[in-house]
Structure formats: C-alpha cells, structure tokens
Amino acid sequence: MTTPPEPAKDDLADLRRILRDLRDQPIPARLADQLQSLEERLGELDARLVETGEQRRLAALYSVSQSLGSSLNLSEVLQQVMDAVIALTNAERGFLMLHDPETDTLHLQAGRNIENRTLESRSMEISRSVVREVLESGESILTTNAQTDSRFAEQDSVILYALRSIMCTPLQAGGKNLGVIYVDNRAYIAGFDRADLHLLDTFAAQAAIRIENARLYTRTDETLGQRVSELETLSAIDRELNARLDLDHILEVVTRRAAGHMDCQVEVALEQGDPPALVRVTGPETGSALPEGDPLVGEALETGLPALGGTGGGPRGVFPLALGGRVTGVLSVEKSSPWLEGESAFIQRLAARSAVAIDNARLYGAVQAANQAKSQFVSVVSHELRLPMTSIKGYTDLILQGTAGEVTAQQREFLEIVRKSVDRMGVLVSDLLDISRIETGRLKLDPAPIPLEAHIRQVLVDLEPRIRQKRQKLVVDIPEDLPGVYADPNRLIQVLANLVGNAWKYTPADGAIRVTACETDGFVRTEVRDTGIGISAEDQASLFRQFFRSEDSRVREQPGWGLGLNVTRNLVTLMGGEIGVESEAGSGSAFWFTLPVARPR
Secondary structure, three states, X not given: OOOOOOOOHHHHHHHHHHHHHHHOOOOOHHHHHHHHHHHHHHHHHHHHHHHHHHHHHHHHHHHHHHOOOOOOOHHHHHHHHHHHHHHHHOOOEEEEEEEEOOOOEEEEEEEEEOOOOEOOHHHOXXXXXXXXXXXXXOOOEEEOOOOOOOOOOOOHHHHHHOOOEEXXXXXXXXXXXXXXXXXXXXOOOOOOOHHHHHHHHHHHHHHXXXXXXXXXXXXXXXXXXXXXXXXXXXXXXXXXXXXXXXXHHHHHHHHHHHHHHOOEEEEEEEEEOOOOEEEEOOOOOOOOEOOOOOHHHHHHHHHOOOEEEEEOOXXXXXXXXXXXXXXXXXXXXXXXXXXXXXXXXHHHHHHHHHHHHHHHHHHHHHHHHHHHHHHHHHHHHXXXXXXXXXXXXXXXXXHHOOOOOOXXXXXXXXXXXXXXXXXXXXXXXXXXXXXXXXXXXXXXXXXXXXXXXXXXXXXXXXXXHHHHHOOOEEEEEOOOOOOOEEEOHHHHHHHHHHHHXXXXXOOOOOOEEEEEEEEEOOEEEEEEEEOOOOOOHHHHOOOOOOOOOOOOHHHHOOOOOOOHHHHHHHHHHHOOOOEEEEEOOOOOEEEEEEEEEOOOO
8 A cells, every 4th residue: 555645834734724714614513523623633744744854854864974974084074064064954055164262263174065066265155243153152043034134134245145044053062162064045035944953053063073073183193293203303313412422423413403493592501620610512602601690590400490581682491401310511592582382392302312412422531531541551651661671681681691600590490480570571561552552543453465374373383382391282274275364464473372372371281272264254264272171151251351360260370461362352353353252161162263354456
C-alpha cells in the first residue's frame, strides 16, 4: 500500500481558514459535529507536520555535523563548516569571521556560496553592524527583510547591497566569542525563519568547539615547530661552542649568535684578578672593568637570574654566566627596540651554554699553561743535567783507562756502577726531552721510505749479548716480500729498542722472544711477543701513561722510570700508526704497532 504524501504546510492553513468561515455560518448540528471532527483531524495533521519537519531538520543537522569530519587543520575545518552551513540553511552565501582579541577586529576566514564556490574578502557585501552586534551581545539575529526591518533599514550597507533575509549567529566555546557565522539570501524575502535560526545556532555551537580545537592544535603545532627550530639552533650553537677549547673562538660565537638572533650590541665580562672583578673581554672597551653600582649587573649577580631594564639608549638585559650556582661573568645585551617574545629566553639559554663552554676553555687554557710551564721546566732541567752528566761520564772513562793512575779491582767495580748510573740518567734525560718536545710540538721527524727488517736486525744486534746472557730464545719471522714503511729511521729504532728491551727485561732466563711483521690494510704490523711475567688488566689501563710503573714486585726490581712506553706511543702516533698490547698476568705479553706502508713515488 502506498503511503499518501504529507500535506503541505500552506494547504493546512487554507483548510483552517475555510473551517473558520464555515463556523461563522448557520449550519445543522450534524454538520457542526463533522466540522468539529475535521478540525481535530487537521490538528493531528498539523502536529504530524511539525514532528516531520523537526525530524527533517534534525536529520539535516546530523548530516552536516558528520561532514565536519575529524580534521584538526584549521583551514580545512573552516571550509567544512561553511559548506555545512550553506547546505543546512540553503543560503545564497555565507561568511565565517574570527575575532582577534588583541586588536578587537574580525577577520574573514572562509566565504562560500550556494554553488560551493569560495568568496574572497572583496565579496563581503554584508551588514557589518549586524556582525558587530552579534559579536558584542553574543545573541543571534534574524531578519526576514532587512530593507523594512527598523533595526537595519537605515544602514548604508543594507541599502547599498540590497540585503534582505539575514541570519547571524555567534561562535562560542569555552565562555568566549570566537567569531560569527553570517548567511543571507539577497534575492528574496523571508528566506529564513526561527526554525532555521535555531538550527544554525545548534550547528554553530558544535562548529565552535571544532574550530577552537583546531585553533589550539594549530597553535600548539606552531609552538612545537618554533621550539624544535630553536632546539636545532641551540644544538648548532653547542657544536660551535664546543668545536674548539679556545676562549676567543667561544666569545666570537656568543657575540655573533646573539646579534644574529636580534638587533643588539653584545658585551661579555668575566671574573678576573684577585680579588676577582668583572672585566670586559669583548667589545670596544675590552680589558676595562664594569662600572661599580650598575643596578642590572648587581641584580643578576645577586639573584643568578636575568635582569631586564632600560637605559637612555634603549632596552637592556644582563644575563648571568652561572656554573654550579656560582656566577663567573655576565652577558650584557643592549637593544634599540623593545624586547620581542622569546628573545630574552633565547639569550638566557645562550648564556647558560656559553658559561659551560667558557669555563671549559678557561680550564683548558690553565692546563695548557701548566703543561707549557712543566715542559719548559723539564727542558731547562734536562739541558742543565746533560753537562754534569757528560763530565761525570768522561772523567769516569778516563779513570777506567788508567789516565789518573792504576785502578784497583774494587775501584773499577765502583766506577762501572757510576758509569751505568750515568747511562740510566742519560736515558731518563733523553726521554724527558722527547716528552717536552712532543708536548710543545717541537719534536721534528724526518720520515722516509725505509726497510723495516734492516732496522729490526740492527736493534737485535745491539741487544743480542744481553739476550744470550739470559739464555733467551730469539725468533725473527719476517716475510721476504714485506714492503717498506714510511717512518723516521732514528725514531723507528727507538720504538723497536724500547719494545724489545722491555721484552728482554721482563722475560726470565730461558724464556723466548718472538718478533714478527706482516702487511695489513696499507700498514705494516710489527709484533714483539714474549713469555715473560705478563701484565694485569688493571695495569694495562695505565700502561702508556707517564711515570706509570706497576706495583708488581717483579716489575719494581727492574730499573726504569715509566717513561719509555709513553714516548714510544707518542712516536708511533706521530708517524701515523697505532700501538697496543695483548697480555695476561703470568702468561707473557705481545706489544704491537703499525706504520704506513711506503708508497713508491
């Protein structure tokens, strides 16, 4: 069975008028009862019409609400809102404007017409009085004909743009007005009714929440982007600051980065002297102390926090360079314009990073100065020791030769002890001089392509008598096709003599020493392996350190100063190689080093 169509709203109104006219006429009682029944039926139809209209409106509202989707992109949300508003109200055109509370102005964010075309700001031929009233009052406005509505008929925009049916509703969320939605039908009168306005108000409440969420998301996203950008900048600054432990370099980075972030003049002052005073280390007045009584400097020193103020030249800020709760200097910034958002926070972060880098640079400078003083002292003392040692050795040799008369057996024994002690002193002085030259960069090398095997043989010839004396077995395993190395010949002999000499020294009688060499990845690796006392893992960690000697009694009973391996490591490094050790206590040791293969020219 086909369901009959719902009666139109205008048809029902016509029937009511006819019934009213009939009631005014004299009619029989039976007809009066029929009229009464007909009126009741019309009432039921009217209620059904109202209910059906509400259902249709709610269905339309649900449909357009769903069209908003789940996007948090503000532009997309605004576009979706306006398309939904046009579909919901059947308006010819509509505009969405958001309020800027700082300037108290409305800005067009979206404009659409019934053909789903975007309207530009130049198309905003609307009643701004209506819009402003809705924004300020927070109440919606409906007019079915602005041309005759006493509230708006006299307004220039209504007359000029021939405005007729208008609806305008506020966008409210969180207790504040975000803006307004404005729609109109300029072509005809009574384009909207109260039901349309109620529908628009309901939708606007939902849309306002979506818009506010999108605005918060956009604002958060922008803030996060700015923070990420700032962190990337600070990371780049950290790399620059820590690239060199040089105070002048760090001060240049600080000044350049601060001035690059904003238009300002930068001045750094650090504690110097005893008692300490803040002395300028950058700027035209470098070397001069900061004037006493500067209120901003005093505040920064007292609180350890940035102090902002103004001078005759403009805004100024003093940022403490604090480390471990102690202020060691200040970063002073003078601007020609007011502080902008985030500028002082950036300079504060720059100052915090600079404080660490500056302290590291000053500590490094102090260590370098101490090392320089130590190296200079060692160099002077070593040279001063050489002269008396040469005299002692020379006169000892003369006495042993009988130049000063016959030498008894006991005297010869004593003189031999003196001579060996002088030789040991000579090795010490030589090592000290090498260390001094290495640390000060004055050690000169003369590298050249040289045969490794010949130099190994030369060192072993000199040590062979001592090796035979301890009945140690010596094995040399070097391939015939071993390439030459690029090294300083004298320093190579020194390296080999130190390593083979140590193997002889710490390997007991009847032990074995094995010297091998091979090519690997553009380097020649030389290894000196022994069956000696070995080295503990704890001692290996400090083995190449200056003046280190193990507490092992078997090591202590051998003469030495703890400098040979340190010098050896530095020499190998300077010649472009590496050095290492493989050992276990009681199981012997294997010292190895590499040198670059000599390339044909």
